[in-house]
Amino acid sequence: MGTKKQEQIFFEIHSDIPREGPGNFESTKAAFSLLTELPEKPIILDIGCGPGKQTFDLAKISNGIITAIDNHQPYIDQLNKRAAELNLSSKVLGMLGDMNNLQFDENTFDIIWAEGSIYLMGIGKALSLWKKFLKPNGYIVFSELCWFKDDRPDEIENYWHSFYGQMSTIDSIIKFLANTDYKFIGSYVLPDSSWWNDYYSPLTNRINTLKKKYSTDKEALQILENESLEMGMHKKYSAYYGYSFFVVQKI
Numbered sequence: 001m002g003t004k005k006q007e008q009i010f011f012e013i014h015s016d017i018p019r020e021g022p023g024n025f026e027s028t029k030a031a032f033s034l035l036t037e038l039p040e041k042p043i044i045l046d047i048g049c050g051p052g053k054q055t056f057d058l059a060k061i062s063n064g065i066i067t068a069i070d071n072h073q074p075y076i077d078q079l080n081k082r083a084a085e086l087n088l089s090s091k092v093l094g095m096l097g098d099m100n101n102l103q104f105d106e107n108t109f110d111i112i113w114a115e116g117s118i119y120l121m122g123i124g125k126a127l128s129l130w131k132k133f134l135k136p137n138g139y140i141v142f143s144e145l146c147w148f149k150d151d152r153p154d155e156i157e158n159y160w161h162s163f164y165g166q167m168s169t170i171d172s173i174i175k176f177l178a179n180t181d182y183k184f185i186g187s188y189v190l191p192d193s194s195w196w197n198d199y200y201s202p203l204t205n206r207i208n209t210l211k212k213k214y215s216t217d218k219e220a221l222q223i224l225e226n227e228s229l230e231m232g233m234h235k236k237y238s239a240y241y242g243y244s245f246f247v248v249q250k251i
Contacts, residue, residue, distance in 0.1 A: 003133070005219055005220065005223070006223055009105070009210070009214075009220055009223045009224065010223075011074075011136065012206075012207055012210060012223070013203065013207060013210065013227055014203075015074070016051075016078075017051075017084060017198075017199070017203060017206060018051070018053050018198040018199070018203040019050065019051075019053045019054075019114070019198045019199045020050035020051065020075075020199075020203060021050075021115070021116035021143075021199060021243075022116065022143075022190055022194045022195040022199050022200075022242075022243050023053065023054055023115055023116065023143070023190065023194050023198065023243075024190075024191075024194040024197060024198060024201070025057045025060075025187065026191075026194075027190045027191070027194050027245065028054050028057045028058060028061065028115070029057070029061050030064045030188045030190050030245070031141055031143075031245035031247060032058070032061050032062060032141070032246045033080040034185050034186045034188070034245075035111065035139050035141070035185075035247065036140075037137050037249075038062075038110055038111070038139075039110060039177070040063065041062065041063055041064055041065060042063075042064040042110035042111055043060055043065050043108065043109050043110050043111075044058060044059065044065065044066045044067070044109060044110065044111045044112075044113060045066075045067050045068075045069070045108075045109045045111070045112045045113065045133065046066055046067070046068040046101050046113045046114075046115075046129075047069055047097075047101075047112060047113065047114045047117055047118075048069070048070060048099060048103070048114055048115070048117025048118075049068035049069060049070045049075065049076075049079060049089075049094065049118065050072075050075050050117075051075050051078045051079060051082075051239050052068055052075070052078065052079035052082060052083075052092075052094065053069045053198065054113070054115045055079060055215050056082065056083075056086065056088070057091065059088055059091055059092050062111075062175065064091070064110070064111070065091055065249075066091060066092045066093070067092045067093050067095060067104075068092065068093065068095070069094070069095050069096070069097030069098075069099070069102075070094070070096070070097070071097065071098055071099075073096055075094075075127065075195060076094040076095065076096055076134065076188055077231070079092070079094035080093070080094045090224060092250070097116075099117065099121055099126070100121060100129070101225075102129070102130070102133060104111075104133050105133075106132045106133060107132075107134070107135050107136070108133050108134075108135070109133055109134055109135065109138055110134075110135055110138050111138060111139050111140075111141060112134060112138070112139070112140045112141070113141050113142075113144050114126065114140070114141070114142040114143075114168070115141075115142070116143050116176060116243065117142075117239075118142040118143075118144060119144060119145065119164070119165075123142070123144065123173070123176065123177075124176070126140075126142070127140060127180055127182060127248065131181075131182075131250060134250045135250075136250060137249060137250060137251075138249070138250045139247060139248065139250070140182070140247070140248050140250075141245060141246070141247050142245070142246055143190065143243045143244065143245045143246070144168075144173065144243065144244060144246065145160070145164060145167055145208065145242075145243055146167065146168060146169060146170045146173060146226065146240065146243070146244050147167055147168065147169045147170075147240065148169070148170070148189075148239065148240055148241055148242060149169075149239075149240050152168060152237075152240050152241075153237065153240070155233075155237075156233060156236070156237040156240055159229075159233050160241065163230070167200075167241070170187060170189070170244050173187075173244075173246060174187060174246070177246060177248055180242050180248070181251065182248035182249060182250060182251060183192070183248065183249040183250075183251045184246075184247075185247040185248060185249050186228065186247050187221075187244050187245060187246045187247070189242060189244045189245075190242060190243040190244065190245070192238055192242070194243070195234060195242070200231050200234065203227070204228075204231060207224050207227055207228055211216065211224055212222055
């Protein structure tokens with residue numbers, strides 16, 4: 001992640017906010033609605049769950065049993081505490097885990113859900129490694145940062161290339177998925193509100209608070225400024241990129 005200071009500031013920024021990336025209840029529900037062949041109580045694995053906002057949305061939408069994994073223990077602790085508060089501990093369990101090395105039996109899950117996290121592995125690798133954990137006709141649902149247009153201003157192209165790496169258009173991801181050994185089911189583009197309500201707005205408030213705390217620390221202020229830059233870019237260029245859900249089914 002970088003220096004010790006960068007890591008410290010990152011987790012200060014991202015602790016105790018509702019989400020670790022764009023999303024909202026309506027978008028999670030819209031993506032879930034594309035899953036038409038499910039048992040009454042689906043068994044779900046939520047990969048890269050963070051503090052679990054979408055995990056609890058899924059619990060509400062699906063009537064399922066959810067195992068949620070993340071490699072950051074404080075997120076898991078937060079999620080399990082919230083599950084207990086909501087009397088959902090029998091339905092939602094957070095576990096420390098590595099998406100590259102899942103420790104589950106084959107044919108366990110009806111759904112593998114990866115909201116904003118699959119980029120850490122890459123779509124192709126994830127679909128290949130995770131398939132054995134799905135039951136026959138099970139689904140993988142993931143959201144990914146995508147370009148909306150083929151022609152982009154250099155400023156936003158260079159920004160995301162430096163901070164995120166390779167990004168694809170929605171059409172190119174759909175073409176890729178159509179050539180895998182899964183059945184492509186559909187996609188759903190997240191609205192712009194999903195960036196702000198539960199993610200960028202709380203993040204902005206947190207960054208402003210931390211700027212006061214670190215007002216004499218140049219290194220910390222620069223790290224905070226880099227985080228603010230992403231929001232400025234989104235205000236300027238949101239017509240060119242965003243998140244989309246994609247749904248594939250094991251065949």
